[in-house]
Amino acid sequence: MKTPLLKSNLFIKPSILLGAAVLTAAFLAVPYARAADPLMPNGSDGRQPFDPDPAAPRSITRQFMTYGKDADGNEVPLKTVRITNNTADTVFPIMRDPNASTLGENSPVGLYDPYDPPHKEYRGYIGYKQGDKYYFGLKTGESILVRLPLVFWNGARIGVGTDSKYLTPTVLPNPLRYDPNSQRSITTACGESDCPGDTNGVVMWYRAEESKAPTDDSEDQLAEWTIRDHDYLVNDAITRKTNSEIPDNQLVTLINYDVSNVDNLYLPLAMATNDVWVVPQGNCDKPEPNRTCWQPGSDPDVYGWIGADDTIDFLQTHIREFTKDNNELLGKYFGGKGWPFYNIPNPTNNPKAPIKIPSGANVFAQSPIRNVVTSYVNPLEWQTNKYVLSSGGT
Numbered sequence: 001m002k003t004p005l006l007k008s009n010l011f012i013k014p015s016i017l018l019g020a021a022v023l024t025a026a027f028l029a030v031p032y033a034r035a036a037d038p039l040m041p042n043g044s045d046g047r048q049p050f051d052p053d054p055a056a057p058r059s060i061t062r063q064f065m066t067y068g069k070d071a072d073g074n075e076v077p078l079k080t081v082r083i084t085n086n087t088a089d090t091v092f093p094i095m096r097d098p099n100a101s102t103l104g105e106n107s108p109v110g111l112y113d114p115y116d117p118p119h120k121e122y123r124g125y126i127g128y129k130q131g132d133k134y135y136f137g138l139k140t141g142e143s144i145l146v147r148l149p150l151v152f153w154n155g156a157r158i159g160v161g162t163d164s165k166y167l168t169p170t171v172l173p174n175p176l177r178y179d180p181n182s183q184r185s186i187t188t189a190c191g192e193s194d195c196p197g198d199t200n201g202v203v204m205w206y207r208a209e210e211s212k213a214p215t216d217d218s219e220d221q222l223a224e225w226t227i228r229d230h231d232y233l234v235n236d237a238i239t240r241k242t243n244s245e246i247p248d249n250q251l252v253t254l255i256n257y258d259v260s261n262v263d264n265l266y267l268p269l270a271m272a273t274n275d276v277w278v279v280p281q282g283n284c285d286k287p288e289p290n291r292t293c294w295q296p297g298s299d300p301d302v303y304g305w306i307g308a309d310d311t312i313d314f315l316q317t318h319i320r321e322f323t324k325d326n327n328e329l330l331g332k333y334f335g336g337k338g339w340p341f342y343n344i345p346n347p348t349n350n351p352k353a354p355i356k357i358p359s360g361a362n363v364f365a366q367s368p369i370r371n372v373v374t375s376y377v378n379p380l381e382w383q384t385n386k387y388v389l390s391s392g393g394t
Contacts (some may be wrong), residue, residue: 037090037137038164040127040186040204048134051185054205064183064207065122066115066150072237077229078194079148079255083126083138083158087312090137092161094176094220095124097152098211103245112154112233112250114241121179121213122151123206125167127186134186134202136167144201147190153227157213159220160267162354166218175218175375179208215375216362217342217388219354221267223307225257230281230294251290252281259307264342266356268315270307275300312354319355323390339363340391343374358389368392 043049054061055068062068069075085091099110099118110118126144127136138144148156161167161176168178189201214220230253232238233246255276259269277297283289308315319341321329327338334340340363342356358366366372368387375388387393 037135038167040125040134040136041168041180041184043184049185050134051187054185054187055191060185061187061205064185065205066113067205070115070150070237072115074232074235074237076150077232079153079227079229080145080190080195081148081158081225082143082145083160084143085138085140088140089162090139090164092137092164092167092220093126093158094161094214095126095146095148095152095156095158096213097122097154097156098213099151099154100211101154103243109241110151110154111242111246112228113150114238116151119211121177121182121206121208121211122149123204123208124149124152125204125206126189127202127204128200129202134204136164136204138201142200145190145195146201146203147194148227149205153229155224155226157222157224159214159218159222160269161218161220162267163219173376176214177212179210179212182206182208216263216358216366217344217356217375219266219344219356221265221269222260222263223258223269223271224260225255225271227255229253230290230296234291234294248288248290251288251294253296257306262359263362264356264358265319266354267312268308268310270305270309272302272305274302276303278303316352316354319357323355323357334391337391340389342388343376343386343390343392345376363389 040048049060051060053059056062057069059067066076083093098121099113099116101111102118103109103111108117110116116122124146125136126138126146127134128139128142129135166173166175166178168180170180184204184206186202186204189203228250230251233251238246255273257271257273259271278299278301279297281297282295284293286292321327323338323341325337327333327336330336330338339357342358344353344356346353366388368389368391372388374386376386
């Protein structure tokens with residue numbers, strides 16, 4: 001029986017919601033300084049590395065990432081995520097995954113993806129084509145449907161950023177930890193054969209040899225997901241490569257997801273799935289029931305909204321109340337100083353520049369008592385180093 005396509009929607013929605021009406025005209029954008037949308041970088045030949053058919057056996061993309069088919073010739077089931085930008089400005093989404101779940105601490109094989117080398121930095125930078133050039137960013141009011149390569153199935157993250165300045169820096173600072181020596185390709189986001197009539201946008205796929213996540217003080221908001229596909233994960237090749245060690249309770253077909261503030265809070269995001277079985281999948285009473293006699297569900301429908309569709313301005317107004325000195329909201333908590341925020345450059349001293357705040361865990365882990373310094377260290381811009389959090393002062 002064919003497994004249905006699982007789709008997920010990721011929204012950035014600053015519109016004012018009133019009953020069933022969306023009043024976009026009432027939204028006043030938060031102004032913040034940033035550079036124009038930058039070009040995606042060139043390859044070693046001096047040209048942008050566009051790959052017209054990433055699923056082809058000798059494609060640029062498949063030289064460093066499993067795409068379309070795995071190395072055993074099995075078709076990787078189509079899974080997609082749609083990203084929609086309803087803000088008044090271009091945003092810069094970046095997907096990432098280190099393929100960190102393995103058979104053991106030093107295993108060369110990923111548990112849910114035994115084809116892509118583990119503990120590397122895999123990314124997908126969202127962008128668009130204009131003329132014969134490829135640019136970073138998702139423009140205001142636009143949507144992109146992305147086919148997710150296998151390595152982005154297990155524990156993938158997406159950071160939705162507001163500033164393009166630090167996407168591919170040639171000098172410090174480098175809060176996104178971009179590696180100019182990474183392997184890269186540029187492809188259509190989904191492809192006409194996989195997503196007929198929905199081929200707008202491109203993705204720059206990326207693999208660096210060392211897994212380095214963006215820093216917590218980068219200008220982005222986090223969401224994440226995990227995907228499973230029963231028919232694919234129980235095939236003989238994966239069973240053999242993983243020594244049958246995938247837990248039985250993971251041998252199902254699903255997508256789970258969240259908009260996460262476990263590390264920090266910056267922007268309002270919302271996620272939903274639009275093709276989920278309402279009648280759930282099932283199994284039998286045998287040992288390892290999902291491996292041996294799993295049954296698919298039925299009646300797919302839109303399901304499971306999570307996150308917030310408030311405006312950026314709405315959220316930022318409350319963050320400013322939460323972080324201001326002589327804090328009436330928090331009283332004497334933190335000595336009346338309010339909650340700290342990340343020291344992010346604001347060269348124009350714009351009073352409405354978005355503020356990013358640490359989570360309850362990071363407020364201690366990144367305390368100035370531990371001498372944690374900002375990622376924005378550049379002698380040309382900053383005379384002295386700053387602590388990562390405002391509670392360290394300047």
